[in-house]
Amino acid sequence: xxxxxxIKVLEEIAxxxxxxxxxxxxxxxxxxxxxxxxxxxxxxxxxEDPASLKGIGKGTAQVIDELLETGESVLLNTLKAEVPEGLxxxxxxxxxxxxxxxxxxxxxxxxxxxxxxxxxxxxxVQALEGFGKKTEEKILKAVEASSQRPEQxxxxxxxxxSAQIExxxxxxxAIDRYSKAGSLRRQKEMMKDIxxxxxxEQPHEVAEAIKExxxxxxxxxxxxxxMSVILKDEWGVSVDFRFVTEAEFATALxxxxxxxxxxxxxxxxxxxxxxxxxEYGVENEETGERLTFTSEKAFFAHFGLCEIPAEIRMGxxxxxxxxxxxxxxxxxxxxxxxxxxxxxxxxDGAYTIEEMAEAARHKGYDYIVITDHSKSLRVAGGLDExxxxxxxxxxxxxxxxxxxxxxxxxxxxxxxxxxxxxDFSNETLEALDFVIAxxxxxxxxxxxxIMRRLRQAMENPHVRLIAHPTGRIIGRRKGYAVNMxxxxxxxxxxxxxxxxxANPSRLDLTSEWVKRAxxxxxxxxxxxxxxxxxxxxxxxxxxxxxxxxxxxxETVLNTMSRGRFEAFIKEPKxx
DNA sequence: GCCGTTTTCGGCCCGACTGTTTTCAGTCG
Numbered sequence: 001x002x003x004x005x006x007i008k009v010l011e012e013i014a015x016x017x018x019x020x021x022x023x024x025x026x027x028x029x030x031x032x033x034x035x036x037x038x039x040x041x042x043x044x045x046x047x048e049d050p051a052s053l054k055g056i057g058k059g060t061a062q063v064i065d066e067l068l069e070t071g072e073s074v075l076l077n078t079l080k081a082e083v084p085e086g087l088x089x090x091x092x093x094x095x096x097x098x099x100x101x102x103x104x105x106x107x108x109x110x111x112x113x114x115x116x117x118x119x120x121x122x123x124x125v126q127a128l129e130g131f132g133k134k135t136e137e138k139i140l141k142a143v144e145a146s147s148q149r150p151e152q153x154x155x156x157x158x159x160x161x162s163a164q165i166e167x168x169x170x171x172x173x174a175i176d177r178y179s180k181a182g183s184l185r186r187q188k189e190m191m192k193d194i195x196x197x198x199x200x201e202q203p204h205e206v207a208e209a210i211k212e213x214x215x216x217x218x219x220x221x222x223x224x225x226x227m228s229v230i231l232k233d234e235w236g237v238s239v240d241f242r243f244v245t246e247a248e249f250a251t252a253l254x255x256x257x258x259x260x261x262x263x264x265x266x267x268x269x270x271x272x273x274x275x276x277x278x279e280y281g282v283e284n285e286e287t288g289e290r291l292t293f294t295s296e297k298a299f300f301a302h303f304g305l306c307e308i309p310a311e312i313r314m315g316x317x318x319x320x321x322x323x324x325x326x327x328x329x330x331x332x333x334x335x336x337x338x339x340x341x342x343x344x345x346x347x348d349g350a351y352t353i354e355e356m357a358e359a360a361r362h363k364g365y366d367y368i369v370i371t372d373h374s375k376s377l378r379v380a381g382g383l384d385e386x387x388x389x390x391x392x393x394x395x396x397x398x399x400x401x402x403x404x405x406x407x408x409x410x411x412x413x414x415x416x417x418x419x420x421x422x423d424f425s426n427e428t429l430e431a432l433d434f435v436i437a438x439x440x441x442x443x444x445x446x447x448x449x450i451m452r453r454l455r456q457a458m459e460n461p462h463v464r465l466i467a468h469p470t471g472r473i474i475g476r477r478k479g480y481a482v483n484m485x486x487x488x489x490x491x492x493x494x495x496x497x498x499x500x501x502a503n504p505s506r507l508d509l510t511s512e513w514v515k516r517a518x519x520x521x522x523x524x525x526x527x528x529x530x531x532x533x534x535x536x537x538x539x540x541x542x543x544x545x546x547x548x549x550x551x552x553x554e555t556v557l558n559t560m561s562r563g564r565f566e567a568f569i570k571e572p573k574x575x
Numbered sequence: 576g577c578c579g580t581t582t583t584c585g586g587c588c589c590g591a592c593t594g595t596t597t598t599c600a601g602t603c604g
Contacts, residue, residue, distance in 0.1 A: 057578075
């Protein structure tokens with residue numbers, strides 16, 4: 001059994017204990033044990049004594065040892081025999097937790113969604129102690145909605161909704177300031193809902209104005225300090241607004257940004273020095289005095305930490321690292337000097353070379369690379385050698401006008417054909433400034449075939465970058481079968497860079513893999529792959545994804561100055 | 576179930592809101 005499987009069993013045990021209405025601390029002990037394994041970089045085999053990890057004690061270590069020896073857990077098997085499997089789905093219904101589900105099971109014989117629905121319709125649920133008419137109605141509604149609604153939504157969709165929300169927030173005068181919080185601020189790839197923290201002296205007025213301005217289908221909660229609504233969008237996404245005073249804003253923002261695990265660790269740290277963290281500030285447990293902070297940076301500084309970027313607050317090693325460092329020296333949008341991957345009307349882009357160049361120049365970039373598709377990708381209007389040459393001539397004319405103010409480099413996003421051949425000859429590639437290679441066809445080939453294709457591209461002396469290395473679309477398409485460890489190793493051996501595609505539905509490579517790539521001294525490029533002017537605006541999403549992977553500016557090709565980049569593309573690969 | 580430069584027992588992160596209750600448990604983030 002590998003570590004992933006062991007983690008899964010520990011989490012399963014926790015879930016079953018929850019369904020039994022067990023002691024919450026016992027439940028979280030199993031979750032903590034799973035987390036301890038997950039946060040350790042070693043493989044299961046490399047961890048000699050699991051009990052030596054913080055969070056794993058006698059009981060959980062015994063389960064782990066048993067799993068490694070026999071491949072199963074008596075405890076889990078017993079739980080499974082005791083608790084109907086159909087109850088697992090009930091935990092996902094809002095308003096239902098382990099205690100209530102245990103009661104429904106014991107008193108009414110509810111075993112799954114269907115029997116729960118029947119119990120509600122027979123009005124048996126409202127008769128239970130601790131339940132009532134309203135609860136029964138809520139449960140029934142939730143059961144009916146559960147069949148059609150995904151649990152989590154891709155970031156691309158949530159970013160669009162949040163842009164609409166912010167148009168409303170921006171125009172409410174009673175709001176002093178606001179910020180995204182939660183998973184959206186941490187830029188998780190998939191998330192359940194959207195969170196905002198709002199500084200205001202008039203929470204009631206703001207709540208009313210939000211309800212007025214947004215298309216809301218239901219207000220699911222409203223109190224003095226918070227409001228939760230369901231949007232009238234395709235899926236009925238839920239949005240939480242937290243209202244705080246200006247003084248509380250920094251601690252509230254930290255609190256509602258999470259992650260939960262990060263917050264737990266911060267609070268333990270505070271507790272060890274006699275303080276208590278809440279969304280309202282940091283309280284001295286002895287004197288009761290409460291401190292607030294002007295920024296998250298000041299908040300972290302109070303605990304002897306440098307500012308921890310929101311996107312790495314996962315409750316892993318970031319707090320220990322923050323105690324050691326002056327700052328996290330990650331890449332920022334300001335480091336980005338260029339975009340190395342974009343399309344024009346020559347292939348499937350919506351704007352001309354000049355229009356793309358002008359938009360990039362207005363973003364403050366110093367250079368760009370035009371990389372239209374190559375001839376085999378007919379659906380995208382890929383360029384043949386003749387059109388490529390014409391394009392190059394147009395680029396030279398535009399460059400002549402720019403003088404030293406800006407530069408357009410001529411490139412291609414060359415197709416790696418299904419049989420591994422490349423779409424252009426070396427003679428053609430030699431005439432280009434920057435060559436990207438990518439897979440666009442035959443996604444379902446087996447790993448060996450896909451890897452052979454990638455290998456051939458990487459071995460080519462002109463191919464500088466592999467674009468969107470897995471081809472996934474978040475929440476929709478898994479991507480092709482890439483052995484990522486091998487790909488990173490080859491990238492290192494051949495001096496080929498890998499792309500972090502900034503398109504919010506791609507973000508490919510993931511943060512975990514760009515981190516591994518950086519550790520292997522592989523260069524990365526953060527590119528928008530823009531097919532239109534507004535897609536050039538995706539760069540910050542890509543940069544944040546890179547920061548999630550702890551990427552430093554020197555790892556990223558497009559942080560190079562133009563002069564440095566020109567020298568770089570003249571050097572042979574692996575120089 | 577885990578943990579202890581206060582501790583081998585008694586805590587375990589903290590607070591808001593809802594719906595059920597007459598003072599609070601359960602759920603959520």
